[in-house]
Amino acid sequence: MAVYITKKQSWIRFLVSFLPGAGLAVLLCSLLAGPHLGPLYDFLLRKRPPFPVSGELLIIDTGSPSLARGALDITENILEPSAAASVLLTMTEFQASSLILQAPVLGLSAGGSAGEEEIRYRFDEEFGVLGRNIRNLFDAIRTGSIAPADSARYVGELVDLSERGKERLVAALVRRDEEGMQQLEKAAAAFGNVRRPGDLLVQVIRAGEEGHPGALASTGEYSRAQADRDGVLRRIAPVKAEFTGQIMEHIIYGSLKSRYGSTEIEVTQDGPVLRIQGGPEGAKRSIVLDSEGALLFEVPRRGEDFRRIQAKDFFDYDEADKSLRRLLSESEPLGIFSGVEGENNPCFLYDYALSVREEMLSGPNEDGKIAWREARDAYMKSLEDFLYGPTEMILVGGYEELIASEALGEEGIQRLVDLRDSLIRAFVALRGRYNDLLDLRNKLNSALADSFCILGPGAPVQAPGAANRMLPFPANLLKLFLPPQTERLSDTEASALLANSLLTGRAVIPGRMIWLLFGALACALLTGLCLKSLGALSSLCAGLLISFVSGAVFSWSFMLSGLWLDPLVPASTCLLATLVSFIWALALQVSFSRRFRLSYGPFxxxxxxxxxxxxxxxxxxxxxxxxxxxxxxxxxxxxxxxxxxxxxxxxxxxxxxxxxxxxxxxxxxxxxxxxxxxxxxxxxxxxxxxxxxxxxxxxxxxxxxxxxxxxxxxxxxxxxxxxxxxxxxxxxxxxxxxxxxxxxxxxxxxxxxxxxxxxxxxxxxxxxxxxxxxxxxxxxxxxxxxxxxxxxxxxxxxxxxxxxxxxxxxxxxxxxx
Missing domain, CATH: 3.30.70.1230 (Nucleotide cyclase, GGDEF domain)
Incomplete structure (x- = not known):
């Protein structure tokens, strides 16, 4: 015990330091109820052990794969109807299990031209892309990431991108071809398990007006989760209630709950709990939700991510398929099919597969899809046999025999040599196109088979005002030590995280506020007891150590167990108790020293x-x-x-x-x-x-x-x-x-x-x-x-x-x- 602190004074000091700490604990628990999450939560969440990633999930990213973060953004997140139809047909071919469509698809609005909402969205999208490109370019020049010699090239690319944006805006204002919409409706009906949320920024698809009755009609479910006050998305409500009283399910929850016997949200003493029963292999899961009924999902760490594929791969596959068919037709006058039976002719089998596909689209059924897949497989098999079989050698050998006979004269022989060389070049080109097509086919087949697919922009987006937004106490203190969150997850990424939590049962557990309050009070009590007999400086050092240890214990508990009890609450409580105890001890020390100086100083x-x-x-x-x-x-x-x-x-x-x-x-x-x-x-x-x-x-x-x-x-x-x-x-x-x-x-x-x-x-x-x-x-x-x-x-x-x-x-x- 310090010499200037009596036993009575030590207990008074304990009470004086404990009571403010307890008051702060009550205040913080009420302010941070929910729980409130911030930069410290994000930091600790990424220190958690690796979470299981469901192998069934597949993100189909509509963004550009060629540019890293910080480069010029040419992301096009709005699909043309024909492009969306191509994606659905490819997924049907490779037997994907389901698709969540979270990318807007351009179509016809009521007047036959782009509607007001679509136009506004397109202008916001294009000018937002242009603004990000300009900021990224100047930031790169300012920080030295781009050499001065390369600045002109990047400025030229920026101008080119702005021109392309103008062309896209003009295209959005003209009448669209109805054929693309009809094709999209048929493809959606053939694929079957495709869902589209009702809260996309552009809702102008004329689903169900013509063709099939509403294969792409919006489900009334939502997909755009609300971010926290600092602009960072950390939680998603499987079911939420609107102000109008309407109950809306998240599109991922609505899609996955059909797999289970029962899914319900039960309100318990510990808060809302999502109970899932009767799933595959009798799976039973209980996921604790926050006070608003939202699920706190985990985020991938470095080296951990969902399976991904670019939407561009679908378009490249479709284009490679059509390009190979055109090249086959262009090479046909060279007589490349002269030795091929009709039922083995790739052109015939390609056209036959197209006719089977049209029959499937006109009346979707499982047998029709099987027949189309078999026709496509037969076409690919015929290509392999044709391009890597003896056909080329036989044809080239025939030309060689005629050339060797010298019966046609010099001019005729030269014509035969040219025909032979053209034939060889044609086979080389066909094999190159075929190999490209086969690589894309194998890639898509391995990715799509039995996959739960989410199509949409997968790159993170700027959180509006996140860098300038103030965080409530005490989270705003962390801005001095932790970098601010300026990006948030896209809706596609967030949907994938929700799906992964539902499929694996892994989610952050929001602790009850009463547990956090008791923990903070215990820390304040321990701090007061430990410091009551120490001197001023020693109590300050010991109190800071206790504050750090209390915060570290709660942090380690979260990292190991996933139970979130905000470490800032006990740490702040201990810190306040420490400061009060230090000030009290310092006042006692000053008073004690003053009394001694007045009493003994003259002597x-x-x-x-x-x-x-x-x-x-x-x-x-x-x-x-x-x-x-x-x-x-x-x-x-x-x-x-x-x-x-x-x-x-x-x-x-x-x-x-x-x-x-x-x-x-x-x-x-x-x-x-x-x-x-x-x-x-x-x-x-x-x-x-x-x-x-x-x-x-x-x-x-x-x-x-x-x-x-x-x-x-x-x-x-x-x-x-x-x-x-x-x-x-x-x-x-x-x-x-x-x-x-x-x-x-x-x-x-x-x-x-x-x-x-x-x-x-x-x-x-x-x-x-x-x-x-x-x-x-x-x-x-x-x-x-x-x-x-x-x-x-x-x-x-x-x-x-x-x-x-x-x-x-x-x-x-x-x-x-």
């Missing part, structure tokens, strides 16, 4: 006073009895020089004498214990001197020494002998005695000494002029120093005249001590 030297304050004893209220050597110094010359007509001058001389004697004794380590008129009383071996020499826990030389009993007398005699050699001191008279004395401090008299040695020293100092001696000592001093050169003078009688103590005159020479 001991400054170094001795500092050591006494550090030791914290003796307190001014204490009285101590120790063996001391008392020295009384009297200046009889003050009476001779006293001017009775000028009391002020007499007072100044007396004060000068006292100050000189006091400073001399304090420099030697002595203690001033009284003064009056022309007399000053000092001593060696006082409790203050003993504490100053010994320290807080060590014994002083007066106590821990074989000559401890005689030490006060030795110090007193030695110092007086030394003092006599100083100028002016030879006119003073001294009285010395040693023995048990009581020391006490009072506001009236200051630090005083009581006991017979003090009385006898005062008397001897007054008797010295009568005996024409300068230094008189008692027999107690003479006995303590047997070798002391002294001459017996007389006996001090008691008041009743009985025998007293013998006193001696000390020879005027230096005594070594």
């Amino acid at each position: 001991v030297s400054r170094p001795a006073l500092r050591r006494v304050i550090k030791a914290g004893r003796p307190r001014p209220s204490e009285s101590c009895t120790v063996r001391a050597g008392v020295v009384a110094v009297k200046n009889p010359g003050l009476l001779v020089q006293e001017d009775k007509t000028n009391p002020r001058s007499s007072a100044e001389m007396a004060l000068a004498f006292r100050e000189r004697v006091a400073e001399s004794f304090k420099e030697a380590g002595g203690t001033i214990v009284g003064s009056e008129g022309d007399l000053v009383i000092a001593c060696f071996g006082s409790p203050l001197e003993r504490i100053a020499l010994g320290g807080k826990d060590l014994a002083s030389p007066y106590d821990d020494h074989i000559h401890a009993r005689s030490a006060p007398a030795v110090r007193a005699v030695g110092f007086v002998t030394e003092l006599l050699k100083r100028e002016g001191s030879s006119l003073w008279h001294y009285g010395l005695d040693t023995g048990e004395c009581t020391f006490v401090w009072s506001p009236l008299s200051g630090y005083s000494i009581f006991g017979r040695p003090a009385v006898r020293a005062r008397i001897l100092a007054g008797l010295a002029p009568r005996y024409k001696a300068q230094v008189l000592i008692t027999s107690s001093v003479s006995e303590a120093l047997p070798d002391l050169p002294a001459r017996k003078l007389d006996v001090l009688k008691e008041k009743d005249g009985s025998g007293g103590e013998v006193f001696y005159e000390l020879a005027l020479k230096r005594y070594a001590y």
Whole structure:
């Protein structure tokens, strides 16, 4: 326990520090209820153990795969109807299980041209892309990421991209071909399990107006999750209630819940819980939701991600397929199919597969899809047999025989050579196109088979105002240490995270506020108990350590268990309790030091006073009895020089004498214990001197020494002998005695000494002029120093005249001590 803190004060200090901490805990738990999430949550979430990624999920990214983050953004997130139809047909071919369509598809609005909402969205989209490109370009130039020599090229690319944006805007304003919409409706009906949310920014598809009845009609489900107040998306509600009272399901939840026997959100004492039962292999899951019914999903760490494929791969596959068919037709005049039977002709099989596909689209059924896939496989098999079989060698061999016969003359032979070379070049080109097509086919087949697909923009997007948005206390303090979140997950990425949580059962568990409150109160209680007896500086250091440890414990608990109890709450609670405890202790320390300085400052030297304050004893209220050597110094010359007509001058001389004697004794380590008129009383071996020499826990030389009993007398005699050699001191008279004395401090008299040695020293100092001696000592001093050169003078009688103590005159020479 600190020397300036009593037991009672320590418990008062505990209460004073605990109560504000407890109040802050209650306040923070109410402010952060929900729970409120911020940068610290994001940082710790990425330190969690790797979470399982469902192999069934596949993100079909409509963004550009060629540009890294920070480069020029040419993302086109709006699909043409024909492009969307091509994606659906490819997914049908490779047997994907389902598709969530989260990318807007351009179509016809009510007037046959682009509607007002679509136009506004397209303008916002294009100008947003242009603005991001300009910012990224200038940031790259400013930071040196782009060399000055390359600036012109990037500016040219930026101008080109702006022109392309203009062309897209113009295209959005003209009438669209109805054929693309009809093809899209048929493809969606053939694929079957495709869902489109009802909250896309562009809702202009004429689903169900013509062709099939609503294969692409919006489901009334939502997909655009609401980000937190700092613009970062961290949670999604499987089911949410609108202000109008309408209940909307997230499109991922609506799509996946059909796989399970029952899915319901149950309100328990711990909050809303999503219970899933009756799934594949009897899976049962319980996922705790936050107070608003939202699921806190986990985010991928470095090296962990969902399976992804670019929408461009679908378009490249469709274009490669058509390009190969065109090249086959262009090569047909060369006679490449002259040796191929009709049922093995790739052109025939391609056209046959197209006719089977049209039949499938006109009346979708499972048998039709199987027949189309078999026709496509037969077409690809015929291509392999044709391009890598003996056909080319047979045809080239025929040309070689005709050329070798030389029957056609030089001109005819040259024509045959040209035809042979054209044939070889055609086969080389066909094999190149076929290999490209086969690579894309294998890639799509391995990615799409039995996959739960989400189509939409997969790249992160800028969080509006995230960099400038202030976070509530205490999360805003983290902005000093953690980089601000300026990007948030796209809706496609968020949907994939929700789907993964539902499929794997892995999600963050939001802890109850009552648990967090109890934990914070326990931390505040522990902080108050640990700091109540410590000094100011030590309590500050210990409190900061406790605050860090409490926050670290809650952080580690979250990283290991996934249970989120905001570490900032216990850490802030401990920190406030620490600061209050530190201020309280500092005030006690200042008050304690001030009291000691006022009580003992005039009577001991400054170094001795500092050591006494550090030791914290003796307190001014204490009285101590120790063996001391008392020295009384009297200046009889003050009476001779006293001017009775000028009391002020007499007072100044007396004060000068006292100050000189006091400073001399304090420099030697002595203690001033009284003064009056022309007399000053000092001593060696006082409790203050003993504490100053010994320290807080060590014994002083007066106590821990074989000559401890005689030490006060030795110090007193030695110092007086030394003092006599100083100028002016030879006119003073001294009285010395040693023995048990009581020391006490009072506001009236200051630090005083009581006991017979003090009385006898005062008397001897007054008797010295009568005996024409300068230094008189008692027999107690003479006995303590047997070798002391002294001459017996007389006996001090008691008041009743009985025998007293013998006193001696000390020879005027230096005594070594």
